[in-house]
Amino acid sequence: MTTEPIYLDHQATTPMDERVLQAMLPYLTREYGNPSSPHVFGQAAARAVRTARRRVADLVGARNELEIVFTSGATEADHLAIVGTALAARPHGGHVVTTAIEHKAVLAACRRLVDHHGYTATRVAVDRHGRVRPEDIAAVLTPHTVLVSVMHANNEIGTLQRLAAIAGITAPRGIVLHTDAAQSAGHGLLDVTELGVDLASLSAHKLHGPKGIGALYIRRGLRVTALQTGGGQERGLRAGTPNVPAIVGFGAAAHLITLGAIPPPPRVRALRDRLQGRLLTEIPGATVNGHPHRRLPGNLSLTLPGIEAADLLDRVRGIAASTGSACDTGSGEPSHVLTAIGLTRAQARATLRLSVGRTSTDTDIDQAADLLARAAHTMAPAPARSA
Template identity: 70%
Template sequence: MTARPIYLDHQATTPLDERVLEAMLPYFTTEFGNPAGRHAYGHTAAAAVRTARRRVAELVGAEAEREIVFTSGATEANHLAIVGAALAVRPYGGHIVTTVIEHKAVLAACDRLAERHGYKVTRVGVDGFGRVDPAAVAAALTPNTVLVSVMHANNEIGTLQPLAAVAEELAGRGVLLHTDAAQSAGWGLLDVGVAGVDLVSLTAHKFYGPKGVGALYVRAGTPLLAQQTGGGQEHGLRAGTPNVPAIVGLGTAAHLVPCDTTPVPILRDRLQKRLLAALPGAVVNGHPEHRLGGNLSLTVPGLRAADLLARLPGVAASAGAACDADRGEPSHVLSAIGLSRAEAQATVRLSLGRTTTAGEVDRAAELLADAASRVRRPPP
């Protein structure tokens, strides 16, 4: 039987933890009740949803379980946060500030407000490491600004943003702060009290939970207009029968995050050191310190990442964001930090997780170096 490739694409999705699957299984079979049911089956399901809500609240440091709204994932959470908050505060003609390296889900939500509701959108630039300057965010504010959206960790280069400093710039201005924490939630890096954010989006499949379920943290008192109505579920903010098995999976995955003691950053540094030694001229993208512990974005001049990955059946990695894999255009994130089109197309994203082993890191470094030697063109 052919061996499966070494998995180094944890930022695209993580494998489902067996403990998460075990917790979910009863809610596919014997515990099938609707949480709204006023009988034993419904009570059991409702209790499971409450437990999951409490666990997600604990993960992000929320003060109350009611501040957690379950969604189908981070994309829906981003949409609810950005469009829902903006329209709740100012239905037409307002202003939103975000950054040039946000996930496409955030940028698309901002574009919708611009196209349908006359909003102005300012996209603040970042430095060569992908970090936004809080002072630049403040300088972009206008009297009409209702919301600022700055991601916590970038999905391509892993750079962490100074959210607390951004929040300080917004203090007293009456402007809401949203962050897309899809990439960082599973690292236990975000405490909403410390970061000073009002809205936080996350998704289970980035931290060993199931696909198709996520959550939005909504600080108590934050105005928000529901985008999906009809049944009154999720405190009236997201109608529809709850996906109990998936919600249980999300809650279990959130509960396991603080227990994760795997040395991912050490293994990432080991892989980085070996690849930089084996690939002269290679450059690491993202901040050297303020970066996700499992992220390694590497530009290798003289090759195309697509060609490298095609010659690399033994390693599962990507050339950038999973949602942009078929576009063929250079990454807007890599362009924003100053990479040329050729450099962006020569960039591969390697992302490690709790299942990655030292042996896999060493073997992957060998395979990557060998494949690069075969597809790399010498400089002119």
């Protein structure tokens, strides 16, 4: 009998909640209407999409459900937010600002503006904890800046950014503020109204919903140019027949989280802290990346000096986690996030990302700590002998 590995990769994706599946099932079978159809089948589907939109809006603190546009995930939402906003704002300027530690989807969208549309883009550096200083954002703004994109929580090191302070800089200048909130939305950390962001990218599979569905929060009145046009769905911002079952699943997951019906983050944080405490004690020289306090409750990015993280994970088959350096599948390059916070290439290769989630248990944490500490001891370079 083979036992399943301990899943410590909740930042890559989360298991879908059984209740989410149950909510989706009717829309895969008997409730098959197209929400754009005027007949009863279509109207039933349209009602379900409306409910899901309301639930996603509630999850992120949006005032109006029409501020939610469904997309295929956070990648598409990032592109719509960045390229769509910049194109709509073209008469006002052609400069966008982002940070050095954004997800590749954001960096690629900015790159596209530069390569194909003649914009300029500035990447602002972060400190050793992965935080961008609001004053550093202010310093690079020009009269031509139309958009600033700063992620809410980082996917590798978990660091949370000071979005409200950044909004305090962009809003008075009429500059649009986008945040990639794929990692934070499921932790009850995102309130778009409170933070003052204009656009926020979301992804259902990071919060126990299905894959292939996400959304962009677009503050009411903001102008965004659609990138995918056709049938005029999603108020003309994202053409194509909506993926009704996935949207219903996203809404169900959002609702469960809003209701507190999936074990809430304090438990996740306690488990992460326990794992962190044990590994720091038992693996000499191990260090934690990311902000000591202002970071996602489940995130643990650890650098284990002298140890190739990929080899460690290869050896510890009982744990499903990821390396900090191999996030760019197959590129062989060290993570841009880890190098941006000052790690050397060797340190980046020695970095492991463990992400605890709502389905993690005490036993998972204790067994994972045992397995990792044991493997690290067998792999650690021998201490240099004194002469």
